[in-house]
Amino acid sequence: MTTDPRVDQLVHAVLKPGFAGTTEPPPWLADAIQRGLGGVVYFSHNIGDVEATAALSARLHDLGDVLIATDEEGGIVSRLGARGGSPHVGAAMLGRVDDVAATRAVGAAIGADLLASGIDIDLAPVVDVNSNPANPVIGVRSFGSTPDLVSRHAVAYAEGLQATGVAATAKHFPGHGDTAVDSHVGLPRVDASLEVLREREMAPFAAAVDAGVRAVMTAHVIVPALDPTRPATISAAALSMLRDDLGFDGVIMTDALDMGAIRDTIGLGEGCVQALLAGADLLGLGNPVLGATDSDKDARVFAEAHGAVLAAVREGRLPVERLEAAAHRVDALRHWRRTRPAHTTAADGSPDRSVASRALATRGRIGVPRGPLQVLDIRRQRNVAAGALSSSTVRAVLDGAPGSTLTTAFVLPDAVEGHAEETQLALRADLPVADVVVMGAPGHDLEQDEQLRRCVSANPRVLVLVTGFATGTEELSGAQQVIWTFGDSLPTAVAVAALLHR
Incomplete structure (x- = not known):
């Protein structure tokens, strides 16, 4: 069946895959970028030294107007520091010291590092309130256990980061802090009332949105007060809270849709379709070497996601207008990144060293x-x-x-x-x-x-x-x-x- 080129371009525009490689994009990725791919995500296996990573980023950008993202939170989640250790302190240290000027400076230093490697979007800060001490995946990635503390440091981090011209991503909406299950391997629940959700989980997101954060990442978490059956990533009720209640009009991107919470329930392809129908704009496809037994897993994951979204459009399940709205927001983020003047100064590491010793x-x-x-x-x-x-x-x-x-x-x-x-x-x-x-x-x-x-x-x-x-x-x-x-x-x-x- 012949595919409308415009529809194919729109489908590409809403996908953000990972890939294997450090120097050259694989052929399927080069082709996808030339056909309008929205974004790619770097994992540690893609990262070399600054010069090598910048060269890879330049190659990707030369192929098309693609956004490059990575998880650079500082502390234990650092793709740029995955081999030698992160030069930047993590959120829990920043929250413990509670010096917003230091947090803003650390955010700016992280932005400078990302710019030097040619990266456009930081999948940070984590704005989850770590209210459950048994949480296996947030923990020290959170600024703390109270919404006020998390809110002020989320804003400072995002402001420092975006002042460099790198887009910030507040994650994981509507909150992954009150869970005891890791959504990489299972399906967590947050059994809190709507009132508690508004006062605790959503307060930092509201603060980040008001501060102008450019993107928000969803959580694969069931929140019965919003939707008793569907994880937030694929729940229109949950994502409408972000759009309508918090007034966010930037890019809603999903956490990786091949994580266990989605892959092992409705599956990757259907997860992509349901996330778009719920209101997401940019679909994360995760780490292609995770559990890979062959060299073409990245291509197969991308093909499955692309094929599922395209089939849903052909079947009339997914309106073209929904793809157009999502692609428009991705394009607006591209425009922001292109036109944002880069403001960086050489980071001497002193804010990080001061925070580490005080923490x-x-x-x-x-x-x-x-x-x-x-x-x-x-x-x-x-x-x-x-x-x-x-x-x-x-x-x-x-x-x-x-x-x-x-x-x-x-x-x-x-x-x-x-x-x-x-x-x-x-x-x-x-x-x-x-x-x-x-x-x-x-x-x-x-x-x-x-x-x-x-x-x-x-x-x-x-x-x-x-x-x-x-x-x-x-x-x-x-x-x-x-x-x-x-x-x-x-x-x-x-x-x-x-x-x-x-």
């Missing part, structure tokens, strides 16, 4: 034995969104005491985007008595907490390094000396090393 919380007189250390990492759970980000702070502890040994308490099988089935995380035998024990969020994992009790019992002076979401007041099996970092980054590593080796 640390401690208990006891911090110190470690002289000489090589036994460092034991008892973390089992990894944040899926963080990808392959290395642990800068652990590396700094080891580097500060040459000859130190790092032992992971649990066997961590190879896993893309940090995810592994819990049943695979087996406890190693014959673990050493630790001088330093590294843990994630306290209370999230009974096996981790049991290993902490064992470590403290074996060495009451063990230093406990808490890198996950925490309040800084946890009992932690009576540990005598504790450092809470509220995330991980290169500046955090410097701050912890200075504390240990002063």
